[in-house]
Amino acid sequence: TRLLRPELRSLEPYQALESPEQIAARYGLDPARLVKLDGNENAEGPSPGALAALGAVTPHRYPDPEQRRLREALAGHLGVGPEAVVAGAGSDELIDLVIRCVAGPGDRVVVAPPTFGMYAFDSRQAGAEVVEVPRREDWSLDEEALVAAARGARLVALASPNNPTGGVAPRALIESLLESGALLLLDEAYIEFTKERSMAPEAASGAPLVVLRTFSKWGGLAGLRVGYAAMPPELDARLMVVKQPYSVSVAAEAAALASLGDRALLDERACALVAERDRMARALAETGWLRPHPSSANFALVEVTGTPAGGAPTGDAGRRLYEALRRRGVLVRHFETARLQRCVRISAGRPGETDALLGAVAEVAASGELEGTEGER
The missing domain is CATH 3.90.1150.10 (Aspartate Aminotransferase, domain 1)
Known part of the structure; x- marks a missing residue:
């Protein structure tokens, strides 16, 4: 070692x-x-359209490294431009990618436990210091402490709804975090089970915000590993340079595209x-x-x-x-x-x-x- x-x-x-x-x-x-x-x-499980699409893939060909069809379709789904969207092998890949690109040794990443463990795990791999702002006894966020910690941090990772506690982050808190000087990594993996409005348009408009989404929960594609994110176009362009070019397989892309056609x-x-x-x-x-x-x-x-x-x-x-x-x-x-x-x-x-x-x-x-x-x- x-x-x-x-x-x-x-x-x-x-x-x-x-x-x-x-x-x-x-x-x-x-x-x-x-x-x-x-x-x-x-x-x-997957929608009927996704299952049918899986039967028509050509697995001996590499996927499009630019993800053009998928990014266009995801952009339409989110109501943003394709230049603000990146897809990955599950949102896990994108969490890792964003953290590695933004935070490193000497930087602070703020999390609010109990929450999804991948934020802290990837931050520690990147050499960043993980700053924990524990949730209150009722699992609500300690908003004042979270904003204070964010002011000295490089990145804040927040899930809404949160896993495993299930609560939604207040919109006013999100707005305060966007003014803190840190990048906000907002994980909306479970948003389709709520009536909340996605923050993807704000991310695409240039706010210091990355919004994560996934097909694992709503789309029934957990085993295929396909997630996506909306972010400022300048950050998007750099992530497309850094990320592995073929991380979203042809099967995952085909199923994701078909799922978007089965939204209802x-x-x-x-x-x-x-x-x-x-x-x-x-x-x-x-x-x-x-x-x-x-x-x-x-x-x-x-x-x-x-x-x-x-x-x-x-x-x-x-x-x-x-x-x-x-x-x-x-x-x-x-x-x-x-x-x-x-x-x-x-x-x-x-x-x-x-x-x-x-x-x-x-x-x-x-x-x-x-x-x-x-x-x-």
Whole structure:
């Protein structure tokens, strides 16, 4: 490791999802029968048009390095010019690209945890200092502290809606951050599940703003890895120079273009997922020992506030529920951070998947396995 840059020698790995096959093997389950509610994927999958487009790709040819058709289509979708749009292999590539181009050793990047871990992960890889402005107890943003931190920073990364807490950033805060002197990286990965207006036009008009979007959630293309961003044209031009030329595959491009032609259907599916999220949240709240926090995305952060028998929750209550559901073939997400120890994040799924989740929760409650002792808290 002596040949590595110093900041990379102790870098902790990003905690990505474990594959369904690994989980099934560990618990002796059938992978085909797992209820996957851990990745915030769109359970309906790609649109019919996207599936048809995938069958017509020519995989032996390289994609267009200039992304001309895709950038034109994305620009029309966002209401901006194509010179302000870049596509990438998921928004993850674009997060990494923007941070590497803007922040380096000695620079500060501000994040508001708990939030998507990729912002801090990529910033540390770039050698930047990560400045954390923790969210309040109700998961709202500490707006005054965030703006103050931004004034001495190179970049501020903010998700709206936020993952994993589900809240939307106030527009007034965004405006204040745009006046702070830092570049604002605004992640709108879940905006299609809200009624919020995108800030993409402001980014394209030259504000110190990069707006991230993705086809992983709304479009059901998580496995194809295609995201996009709107930004000032001058920054866009430099990113097109720095980025890998063929990072968006011909399959991903074809599916993304077709998805834009199926917007009405995908919007209907997004509304159905929101309705299913709300049904799930109501049912979990009725247990009396689970508390879903308000969410504007296709998931809910659920806090274990007690035990099914009426006792106080153990300190590791979130992990215990996560493991108990896994043993029953229902996959949810748990985060190994202090403030989320009693929480799990549950993605909205199809009605049958919600029913399976609720059935598994009832089984866990009846089993008594979440009942802990005072010494375990």
